[in-house]
Amino acid sequence: MSLISFGFLVLVGLALCVYYIVPMNYRWCILLIASLVFYVYSGRRAMIIAAIIVNFSYYMAIQIEKSTDGRKRKIVLSLSVVILLTVLALIKIGGRIDSLAGYLIMPMGISYFSLSIIGYLLDIYWKKDTAERNIGHYLTFVFYFPKIVQGPISRHGFLKSQIIAGKRFDYNQVCFGMQLALWGGFKKIVVADRINRLVSTVYSNLDIYASHGGILAIAMLGSAVQLYLDFSGYTDIARGISQMFGIELEENFNHPFFSRSASEFWQRWHMTLSGWFKDYLFLPVSRSQSVKKLSKQMGLRFGPAARKKTMMIISTAVVWIATGLWHGTGVNYIVWGIYWGGIIIFSELFDFLPQRINKWLKINTSAPTWELFRMIRTFMIFVLGKMISAQKSLYDVKMVLWGIFRNIHLNDISVIYDFGLSKIDFMIVLWGMLFVFMVSLMQEKGISVRESIARWNAVPRWMFYSTALSIVLLVGIYGAEYDTSSFAYQFF
Numbered sequence: 329m330s331l332i333s334f335g336f337l338v339l340v341g342l343a344l345c346v347y348y349i350v351p352m353n354y355r356w357c358i359l360l361i362a363s364l365v366f367y368v369y370s371g372r373r374a375m376i377i378a379a380i381i382v383n384f385s386y387y388m389a390i391q392i393e394k395s396t397d398g399r400k401r402k403i404v405l406s407l408s409v410v411i412l413l414t415v416l417a418l419i420k421i422g423g424r425i426d427s428l429a430g431y432l433i434m435p436m437g438i439s440y441f442s443l444s445i446i447g448y449l450l451d452i453y454w455k456k457d458t459a460e461r462n463i464g465h466y467l468t469f470v471f472y473f474p475k476i477v478q479g480p481i482s483r484h485g486f487l488k489s490q491i492i493a494g495k496r497f498d499y500n501q502v503c504f505g506m507q508l509a510l511w512g513g514f515k516k517i518v519v520a521d522r523i524n525r526l527v528s529t530v531y532s533n534l535d536i537y538a539s540h541g542g543i544l545a546i547a548m549l550g551s552a553v554q555l556y557l558d559f560s561g562y563t564d565i566a567r568g569i570s571q572m573f574g575i576e577l578e579e580n581f582n583h584p585f586f587s588r589s590a591s592e593f594w595q596r597w598h599m600t601l602s603g604w605f606k607d608y609l610f611l612p613v614s615r616s617q618s619v620k621k622l623s624k625q626m627g628l629r630f631g632p633a634a635r636k637k638t639m640m641i642i643s644t645a646v647v648w649i650a651t652g653l654w655h656g657t658g659v660n661y662i663v664w665g666i667y668w669g670g671i672i673i674f675s676e677l678f679d680f681l682p683q684r685i686n687k688w689l690k691i692n693t694s695a696p697t698w699e700l701f702r703m704i705r706t707f708m709i710f711v712l713g714k715m716i717s718a719q720k721s722l723y724d725v726k727m728v729l730w731g732i733f734r735n736i737h738l739n740d741i742s743v744i745y746d747f748g749l750s751k752i753d754f755m756i757v758l759w760g761m762l763f764v765f766m767v768s769l770m771q772e773k774g775i776s777v778r779e780s781i782a783r784w785n786a787v788p789r790w791m792f793y794s795t796a797l798s799i800v801l802l803v804g805i806y807g808a809e810y811d812t813s814s815f816a817y818q819f820f
Contacts, residue, residue, distance in 0.1 A: 331562065332516065332565070335369070339362060340362075340572070342362075343361075343362040346358050347573060352493070352494035352496070356464070356465065356494060359491060362473055363468060363472055366476070367473070377435050378436075381435070381438075381441075381442070382441075382466070382467060382471075385408065385445045385448070386466050388405075389449055389452050391404050392405055392408075392452050392453050393452050402453075405449060405450070408449055409449065409450075412446055415442075416439065417657075419435075420656070421657050439654065440478065440481055441470050443654075444482055444483070444484070447481075447484075447607070448483075448484040456485070457484055465492055469487055472491065472570075474570045477562070478562050479580060480566070480577050481604050490575045500782065502572045503782065504571055504782070505567075505569060505571030505573075506568065506572065506793070507778050507781065507793075508564050509572075510797060512560070512566075512568060513561065513565060513804070514760070514796070515557040516565070517805050518756065518760055518804050519760035519764065520554050521804075522749060522760075523551075525749055526749050527718075531547060539731065539735050540731070541734065542736050544732050544735075548711060548714075551718050552707070556585070559581075560580070563581060580600050581596065581599065582595075583771065584596035585703065585710075585768075588702040588706060593706050593710060601654075605647045605651060609646065610647045613643045613647075614640075626638040641673055641677070644669055644676075648669025651665050658721075660716055660717055660722065667712075667716060668713055
């Protein structure tokens with residue numbers, strides 16, 4: 329069951345009606361039932377493995393909290409994390425082996441709820457959170473259906489009180505939620521799925537299209553934009569549906585294409601994943617005794633700055649190798665992690681260079697054109713990184729780059745409509761991207777589009793909603809050619 333399927337809309341509609349009818353203390357039960365229906369409908373056999381993982385972590389969390397022996401608590405925590413990571417690794421690695429792939433049962437959203445569970449166990453170990461005794465409450469937190477497939481990666485401490493308390497009906501919240509979900513649907517099925525048709529056509533036939541450097545360049549740019557619109561579209565749908573129940577999910581995107589640097593980009597892109605790796609991997613690694621010892625030695629030998637930079641280099645390298653492996657087990661993903669980690673480490677080590685270069689070249693860094701240049705530079709860094717992870721092998725990466733730099737021709741544009749999209753589709757994509765950009769620019773400047781629409785009178789406001797829904801339904805991509813049930817990140 330997809331978040332943009334008719335069955336899911338029926339599930340949400342029924343759940344909303346019942347949710348606001350039953351007493352406040354039992355409203356979490358409706359969320360649990362809806363979540364289990366959604367999960368079971370998406371894969372009954374996978375539910376067994378997911379249930380085992382959740383019950384295991386539920387029991388281990390209580391054991392960590394109950395134990396007063398520091399050594400025992402550490403052993404229980406380590407055992408729990410190792411088992412969870414082993415299960416995740418086996419499923420990810422096995423999924424890439426043809427002889428095993430057909431026998432594997434991959435629980436939906438396992439990468440996302442595994443990280444949520446590990447973070448929950450670590451928070452209990454660090455005494456930042458308390459273990460959940462009510463198994464129903466815990467199941468609702470883990471399987472909460474709007475976020476189960478692709479996140480956001482919610483923290484137990486952030487979500488539990490909202491789920492358990494129950495929310496009163498709020499007309500404005502329901503309307504805001506509908507707006508956000510509709511906006512996500514527009515980005516996904518109107519724009520992203522159209523771009524995906526061209527990208528998948530080109531990338532799946534590189535040996536044929538390697539001579540069309542212009543088409544490869546368009547596919548490379550389109551792949552990056554498609555991923556953003558697809559993934560942020562899913563997040564908007566998930567957050568919008570959750571808001572209709574009065575429950576706020578963490579924001580996962582903050583207009584990342586306005587970023588001026590690689591570090592800023594990852595503070596705006598997949599924010600819950602970046603935050604998770606920072607809190608549960610980067611900081612623990614940087615505070616570990618071995619890293620502290622090595623950093624101290626480097627500091628004594630090369631000065632105080634070397635101590636901080638050594639800690640940063642080791643922690644960042646570990647985080648980005650882990651991030652690459654989380655996204656996938658292929659060599660491409662490891663290279664992708666090294667690529668991003670290397671850029672961030674280099675920019676931190678040589679943070680003084682831009683100032684010196686700008687001063688030498690007499691660049692006016694306060695000019696709007698300089699800010700625009702930095703945004704374009706960061707976007708192109710992301711585009712290249714996305715191309716690395718999108719290919720099946722490093723050889724394909726070489727083919728794309730070689731084709732762009734050696735085989736680009738002006739007449740490539742003349743055959744653009746032979747690669748999956750008609751002229752009308754291209755116009756829809758261009759106008760859709762422009763519309764998304766304008767809305768994002770307004771939001772970046774602090775203008776709330778949703779609140780502006782909410783101030784309209786009822787008749788024009790609901791006419792706008794109806795028109796927007798009609799556009800999504802009529803212009804959206806449907807049919808056998810398109811798999812609208814798939815979102816870009818749902819298999820990570």
